[in-house]
Amino acid sequence: MDDDGGFHEVEKDGKLFLVYHHPKYRPKPQIKSPSSSAEVANHDHPPLPLFICPFVRWQKDSRYSNLFLINSSPEFVLSSKVPDHHLLPLFWCNNEKFGDGEYECGICFDSKFRTDYYFCAFCSRKYHKECVESPLRIKHPYHPHHSSLELYYRIGYTYCIRCGGDRAYGLIYHCTADQTFMHTTCAMKRIPIVIDQQKIHDHPLTFFPRQNSLTCNICGLIKKHPTYVCLRCNFVAHRGCEEFPHTIRISRHHHRISRVLSLRYEKWPCGVCRQSIDGNYGAYTCNECGDHYYAVHLHCALGKDVWDGEELKGVPEKDDIAQDAPPFCKISEGVVHYFLHDHHLRLEENILYDKNKFCEACVMPIIEDEFYSCAECDFILHETCLKARHRIQYALHPHPLTLKAIYNYDSNYSWCPVCSRNSGGFVYECPKQECQFKLDMRCALISEPFDYQGHEHPLFLSLDPYVYVLCKVCKWTQNYSLNCIKCDFTVCMKCATLPYKVRYNNDKHFLTLSWGEERREKYWCEECEDIVEKFFYWCNDCCTILHTDCLFSKNPYLKPGQVFKIREKEFQILAKSNTSRPICHFCKKPCQGKTLVRDNLTVCSMLCASDFMYSYLHI
Incomplete structure (x- = not known):
């Protein structure tokens, strides 16, 4: 020893x-x-x-x-x-x-x-x-x-x-x-033993080894931490707090923010955790917002998913996302050129629902919204997706993300870590190779505060995406979530990105998402004929009820006709059949929705396809 x-x-x-x-x-x-x-x-x-x-x-x-x-x-x-x-x-x-x-x-x-x-x-x-x-x-x-x-x-x-x-x-x-x-x-x-930091205090500070529970005059926190004190002024600073960067950019705000020793208000909500900031202690504030005062706790601003680690004091402002050109240019009235497509797109309105029309970006069906379509090919975009910016700053990632078409990837699909789904649509990607962070279009378009249908309060993204919480909608434990700061309501991103209303087959009404309601009667799913409980889509006029997975399948964001590579083998997505339910070659269950096919092989999901190919290659 x-x-x-x-x-x-x-x-x-x-x-x-x-x-x-x-x-x-x-x-x-x-x-x-x-x-x-x-x-x-x-x-x-x-x-x-x-x-x-x-x-x-x-x-x-x-x-x-x-x-x-x-x-x-x-x-x-x-x-x-x-x-x-x-x-x-x-x-x-x-x-x-x-x-x-x-x-x-x-x-x-x-x-x-x-x-x-x-x-x-x-x-x-x-x-x-x-x-x-x-x-x-x-x-x-x-x-x-x-x-x-x-x-x-x-x-x-x-x-x-x-x-x-x-x-x-x-x-x-x-x-x-x-x-x-x-x-x-x-x-x-x-x-x-002695530090002299004129930017935080007028006198030298002396190391105090007896770590009592003292409130740090910089961060305002009480914790047993390496501490320096000034006995003349009764000033206390945690070791490290005096080294906080002066000017930074964070993922939760569109301007730079700077460190101050106190706030002009006694109490102010933090722009990251939404809890109150004590104005007597240090914080980061925005000098650009004027009357729309913006402030953040020091430790909240310096979180690894919020700050990119760069000190910007004295660094000229450059590469501002807000100054990026729009993702499309107007050619004429109702005609635009989109930066990820070679042909012009034309605005379409009041078109009847067609279950075979899907948006290229979010891979959701075109139901009633205005959309843009290409006369030379089958390229279609929701108007909302067309206007999605070329670059965004996502709240839970420290670096700007760039919009890319999925056909830029060899596999022709990507996995979104936020909603835990595979997507055949457009993705936002971090250009830094070490990050390898990709985000699908639906998750990227969620902003704070978020209005979730069926809940009375605004929701905010979780401060720590690595903490798993129980979703009040699907009752599954997930990590990325939206939380209510007024009550204990939490919804996972998988549920939050589901559309509130959808169309089903030839039903002339919309089906709306229902959750959390206690019902005395028993209901059965139109597709699988199993009992439906608290989370489903339904039409009150026609009494049509479906599980969410039965309506969208296990591959809701993969477009029929697309070809994907799974373990270096190509599979094609086929639309849901209304006449037959083929048996999945891997899980041996009937395929409820879209299927993946390769030669004579049929599977019900990307997971089954991957597992089948793995077992096949290792026989």
Whole structure:
């Protein structure tokens, strides 16, 4: 068992710091006597040991758990043996050209590197110096209440008490007593004893190691966090709050916002979480909105799905989405040219319902809305979809998204993570390759506040899309959702994007979506003839009732006639048959709606097609 590392006071360039040292790996800095030479002083330290790859430590201690303790020392021992992995000393590097974001650490997955790091020749991974040398325990000034922080491996994001980052996972320090976590890189950073930040306070602030529950004058939060104080002014600041960026752009607002130390109003709703902001503390505000005052909590504005991580103070305004050209240009009255189609489109009005007409963008049927059609091909767009902007800023993604036609993708379809559906329509895509975020047209057109039919209050997008909640409509647990801030109503995006009214076969009336009503009578679905409960479409005049899945099928946003690639094999979508219900080759159930066909193979959904091809290829 290796000894605990600790912190000691060191002076550098006239400033005092608490600097981490370890008896073996990072010896305590020696104070040279006037008579000693540099060579002699360097020989005062024992030679550093050889280290093993952190991946080997993980292999030794890995457990079937989301959080497990690391017991293996970082030192390389010749007698050690690990199956299928030869223990190799790591190569020490000092590469000044090695930039942030180019690679990520192979054990903590952070992409921020200094010029010094380790490289394992066997597994071809790069590692932070701190991750390689991380002792099993560490005594830290930011965590004085309990015993040492211990080294763990965690699957899933958590919050680092040092930097405030919420993307801490992998190799990490943890205290089981108070459930705190700290990055390995943060745990070994030097700590300034005094900081001088004139932009937040007139006097120097001194490190206060006794983390009582003090309210931070910057963020307004009460939490046991590394704290700096000014005794003259009774001013308190969490470590990290003084480093908040000054000017940023967030996904929830169309202008830049800037940090202020207090608000002009005592209370004001946050533009992200919708909860009240205490005007006596710091926040971000918009200087462009004038009388339409806009403010956001500091921590809400800096969330990973809200802010792109860029400080914009002093950066000229450029690439403003609001200044983009419209997605179409007017040729003549009722005739336009759309940027994703080669031919002109003409406005159509008062056309009778045709179940074979689908919008290319949202893949929903054309029922009564005005739409634009092409005289030279079967390209059709709802007027709303035609006007959807070329680029948008989606509230739950930090980067602008660009509209693309689905035929730009090899598979001819995409999966939307927001509504958890496959789509053969247009998608909004993040141009940053590392994001790989795509959003279908229906989800992209939902804006805040959202008016959901059947609920009396406006709805807002969930603050954290990774938290699963129970949808009050379909009764399924989903992550992306719309929430009511006045009551506990929640609707998932899959339900929120369903149309409120639809047409069915030759019924002259609209069917409307019904949910949440307790009914004494039993109703049966027109298609599958099973009992219908709380979530369905119905016509009160004709007593026509259908399950949502029976009406739209399991593939509601795939257009009949389209050809898709599933596991490199082509399938074609066929419209629902009114005369027969073929049996799905995979699940062996009757196909209720649209079907996917390939040669003599018929399946009822994309999932069945994928599973069938997987089982077929692995026979």
